[in-house]
Amino acid sequence: MAIWSTYRIAGALDVDRLVDSVETLVATHDALRVRIVERPDGLLHQQVRDVPERKSLVAVQKVLSRSEEQFERYVRHVTASEKGRYWDPEAFPFRFRLLEYGPTVHALLTGFSHFAVDGIGSDILMRDLKRLYVASTARGTSAGQPRRSFVESAARQAVARARRSRGTAAVPAFPAVPPLTQFDLPTPPPQEGGVCSRQSIFSLSGDELGTLRRLVRLNGCTEFQWILAAFAATVFRFTRQDRLKVSVPVNLRTAADHDVAGMYVLSIPVLINRPGSQDGNPVFPKAVGAALLRTIATYQKADPERIEAAMATAGERWGARFLEDLSVNYTRSSFSSRSSAQLGWSEYAPQVDYAIRGAGLRVFSFPDALDFHAVLDSAVFSHDSVSDLVNSLRKNLTSATDGWGTASAHLTEGDVTPLRDATGAVVVSANLRKIERALLRHPSVRTAAVERKMADDGGTYLRAEVEVRDEMTEESVRDYLMTVGSGSSQTLAPRVIRVLHGALRGAAVTHPGCGKEELA
Structure with missing residues (x-):
């Protein structure tokens, strides 16, 4: 698994200074020099290496294309191919690839392995890369600022977590965990070419974004809690189940590590109950937020591996393999606007097929926009059911909770x-x-x-x-x-x-x- 981004750089580019900037970036962020090694006792640990040779930092390729449109198609193809490549844990956890169409048009592909870097870390790295390049262009040098060590930070967190877990209560019991999500939908026709996923991308900005953020304030929750609640309310329309298990990534950075690039994110399953008549929709976002906080607290107090094993055992009591088939991944950008987040470069959007079970939602939050990318299992969702789910989600995101439909709808008949x-x-x-x-x-x-x-x-x-x-x-x-x-x-x-x-x-x-x- 890796985080891939592709950026179109318009205007003159000094390739040597870009490589200088990447070299400084790798030198100042030790997460980019980490590899996973096995000790003699069989345990895995992280090892920091020296900066690799300059010639291996950025792969530069001149692309001969008849038009810029053809160049963009080639860039999408290369990006999709890179995403499908295996990432050797012995390799450095980054890849930079620069494609040149002409002196004033380039595309930069960046990849950061999840062995060492999470989404927030990727954001930090790309922001620093821009700063380094701009500084080198102005001053002729590319000096990076000292950074806190990710490896030392991770070691301190591991010690603190072990100290907290000692003497605490045992892992809680999970008596009624759904092992999987049962979407009650008509079987869709097979996708052409064996495609695994159906996807939908949409954005909220302007009045729609203003409505959503006003509702967040009125309901006393965070933007992420609101989106998670809207997603759960939407999924409840397509299942008879009264409880969902939604995996969310949680950032375990401390205040001192807020600007450290590394892998601090842990995916945790949050149990969300369908709102009943006694609580109703108006308090649903707060109930979802409370469930999220309880889950985070549980993972902070006990060994995550023991918690996951206990939850999987509880889920499989109900007769199915334990799957993480619902997920919401929310990233709040530190940039001032969506255009700034793209480093002054416009971002390509390659079409990549994903192997997925169930439904996943990726959300990028900017001060001026919310970008949503829904990925759904093509063996479960037809084109029409994808449209139905996405339209329902979009309506829930921008409407008061008393208008949310959480009762099962459009369910198929059968001996259930x-x-x-x-x-x-x-x-x-x-x-x-x-x-x-x-x-x-x-x-x-x-x-x-x-x-x-x-x-x-x-x-x-x-x-x-x-x-x-x-x-x-x-x-x-x-x-x-x-x-x-x-x-x-x-x-x-x-x-x-x-x-x-x-x-x-x-x-x-x-x-x-x-x-x-x-x-x-």
């Missing part, structure tokens, strides 16, 4: 059985007939029956009785169904599976929270 937690909230839905048919397709299965049962806590779960021909266990049945379910979200693995070996009746596997099972 909701599975609820102890509060009555729908966590997932299952198609019992699909599960039975999936079981019967297995060559070792003779008969299969699936039913919904009531748990001791008032929730519901699935129970299956399966007769098999050979030595097949409850766990192998569950693994088989979870593998099949990766291609069909309503084909879930029952929480209780009773395996019958021919005339012998086997024992049932019962998970905590289920009703009691009688052994035959």
Whole structure:
């Protein structure tokens, strides 16, 4: 994974001074010289290297094109190719590539690996690169200002996090985590050429942006919380589930590290409940903000790996592999305007296909604009459903919350059985007939029956009785169904599976929270 940007540089460019500026940038930001190495004990750690040779800093290429339009098409092609390349963790975590159409038209491609740099760090680096180049043009030198060390900063944060986690409460229980998002939509036709994603790009500025930011102030939340709440309210229209799991990147920089380029971002899953009649939409953004803050606090107090393992275990109790299939990535630019963020250069927009499960939203916030890039799974969303979702999102972003539609709408008909937690909230839905048919397709299965049962806590779960021909266990049945379910979200693995070996009746596997099972 990497952060790629492509900029069109209009006007005369001194290539040697640009390379000088890149060399100074790499020397002053140690994150650009980091590599991941494995110690003898098997643990990974970061190692800082010297600045690489000058000739390897920027790849310069003259492009012969009949027109500037043809040059731009070539730039988009190169950018898409770069995004698809594997990034070796042993390599330096940056790539600069300069394409020259003529003396006054260049395109600069920049790539920063997520091994070392996050989105905020990329913003810092590109801002510094412009400053260095402008300064070198004015003074003839390209001297960088001293920077705090990213590696030292990361080490201090790790020590502080370990100190906070000692003596704190254990990782909290996650009893009703949806393992995946079940979009209830008609199956779309396959995309031409095997394209994985459908995309939509739109912007809010002028009166629309003013309306959104006025609503943010009136509702007492942040801009990001408002966007996250609007996104969740939109997704609720396309699913029967009453709880969503939305991954958001959280910046763990301290105040002292605000200007340090590096990788400080951690993606965390936030659980968001559909607003009920007792709270309603007017307080929904605040409820979403509270859920976000609780999640951040949990990750600050305990080991993130233990939290993620506990959440995945809780999610898979509901019969499906744990997926991060909803995400909102929000970046607030430090530049004064959208045009300034592009360093005085206009930005190319290459068409890149993304492999995605579910739906993702990328948001860039500027003082004068909000840019949105929605990427959706083409195996789930048709062209019409993408338009419906994006139009609904845009309406929610710029309207009062009492007008938000969070009730499920346009859902397909089918034999769907909701599975609820102890509060009555729908966590997932299952198609019992699909599960039975999936079981019967297995060559070792003779008969299969699936039913919904009531748990001791008032929730519901699935129970299956399966007769098999050979030595097949409850766990192998569950693994088989979870593998099949990766291609069909309503084909879930029952929480209780009773395996019958021919005339012998086997024992049932019962998970905590289920009703009691009688052994035959």
